[in-house]
Amino acid sequence: MKVxxxxxxxxxxxxxxxxxxxxxxxxxTYLIFNQEINYDILGIETTATLLLYNFSILLSxxxxxxxxxxxxxxxxxxxxxxxxxxxxxxxxxMFYFTFQISFESFLFLGAIGxxxxxxxxPVVRYKGVKIGLRNIPFVKLFHxxxxxxxxxxxxxxxxxxxxxIHVDLxxxxxxxxxxxxxxxxxxxxxxxxxxxxxxxxxxxTIPTYFGIEKAKMINYVLLIVHSGLIVLSPFELDVKIGLxxxxxxxxxxxxxxxxxxxxxYNKVYLLDAFLVVQFxxxxxxxxxx
Numbered sequence: 399m400k401v402x403x404x405x406x407x408x409x410x411x412x413x414x415x416x417x418x419x420x421x422x423x424x425x426x427t428y429l430i431f432n433q434e435i436n437y438d439i440l441g442i443e444t445t446a447t448l449l450l451y452n453f454s455i456l457l458s459x460x461x462x463x464x465x466x467x468x469x470x471x472x473x474x475x476x477x478x479x480x481x482x483x484x485x486x487x488x489x490x491x492m493f494y495f496t497f498q499i500s501f502e503s504f505l506f507l508g509a510i511g512x513x514x515x516x517x518x519x520p521v522v523r524y525k526g527v528k529i530g531l532r533n534i535p536f537v538k539l540f541h542x543x544x545x546x547x548x549x550x551x552x553x554x555x556x557x558x559x560x561x562x563i564h565v566d567l568x569x570x571x572x573x574x575x576x577x578x579x580x581x582x583x584x585x586x587x588x589x590x591x592x593x594x595x596x597x598x599x600x601x602x603t604i605p606t607y608f609g610i611e612k613a614k615m616i617n618y619v620l621l622i623v624h625s626g627l628i629v630l631s632p633f634e635l636d637v638k639i640g641l642x643x644x645x646x647x648x649x650x651x652x653x654x655x656x657x658x659x660x661x662x663y664n665k666v667y668l669l670d671a672f673l674v675v676q677f678x679x680x681x682x683x684x685x686x687x
Contacts, residue, residue: 410667411473412480413451419673420447423550423577426677429684430573430637431558431565439503439557442495443549445488446507450514452485500560503553510548538596538603539589543581551577569632576631576641579624580676583648584669586617587656591666614657621649636687640680648672 409415421444428435455474460466463475474481496504551574555565589596589603590613596603605613628641648669656666 407469407473410670411470412477412484413448413455414484415667415670415674416451417444417448419670420444420546420550422674422677423546424554426680427551427554427573429677429680430633431555431569432634433554433558433563433565436554436557436561438495438498439554442492442499442507443553445492445495446511447549449485449488449492450511452481452488456481500557502560503557506553506556507549510545510553514545536602536604536607538601539582539585542585543578546581547574547578572627572631573633576624576627579620579627583617583620583624584672586613586620587652587666587669590614590617590657614652617652618649621645634684636683637680639687640683641676643679643683644672644676647675 409418421440424440424443425435456478459475460471463471466472499507551570555570558565586604590605590610592603593605593610597606604616608616625642625645628638628645631638651669651672656669
């Protein structure tokens with residue numbers, strides 16, 4: 399068990415899991431639209447995500463990281479060389495992929511990256527004080543969902559369009575709404591976990607405003623709404639089966655593991671794995687049906 403725990407810590411804390419999630423969600427868009435996967439787009443999406451998450455962590459280094467109550471913080475600044483090594487490799491690969499994609503995709507990715515940095519960098523003036531977007535009431539959750547929706551749905555569509563491939567606009571909008579909602583479902587438990595920390599920083603999130611129990615209920619309601627959107631979606635039956643099966647697993651995981659018993663800081667990170675699981679289930683469903 400210790401070996402498994404160390405391996406899971408490595409993939410979670412090194413941001414390899416979240417980078418894999420970005421890759422999977424981007425690839426899922428190609429599956430849903432029944433288009434050939436563009437591995438250059440997947441490559442730049444993966445490396446850009448890893449680089450962004452790595453630098454956001456390094457820039458937020460506390461004074462005494464080894465005294466932190468969070469295992470993730472202690473791990474990252476104990477094995478900083480891992481973060482720097484993966485960042486350097488990501489930077490080199492991203493430089494290569496940049497020259498493989500269209501100029502339109504490059505500009506869009508740059509805009510996404512710039513907007514992502516506004517999450518923590520204090521450049522937005524709110525009530526006379528410069529703050530990051532994360533400090534604006536309720537923005538924290540929706541900012542993340544918006545960025546991921548843009549990078550995993552809109553970016554592939556822009557590249558497909560640049561290649562002369564037509565993608566139905568109504569389906570793009572529908573998938574974007576579904577993806578945005580799904581990302582909120584997977585992100586809200588992080589806000590619930592961070593309730594005490596966000597309260598101490600006076601951050602207004604769904605859990606700090608409505609309370610933990612109501613936030614959990616909202617999570618379940620969103621799962622039901624998202625499942626309804628899947629059923630009514632214009633996509634193929636095999637896609638719907640994979641997406642619905644993912645929602646069922648997430649519901650079980652939330653009820654039996656994340657929202658039950660003693661709150662363990664790391665277990666919420668496993669929700670990122672469902673971003674990969676969703677792709678695998680849709681792919682498997684398409685192979686079967």
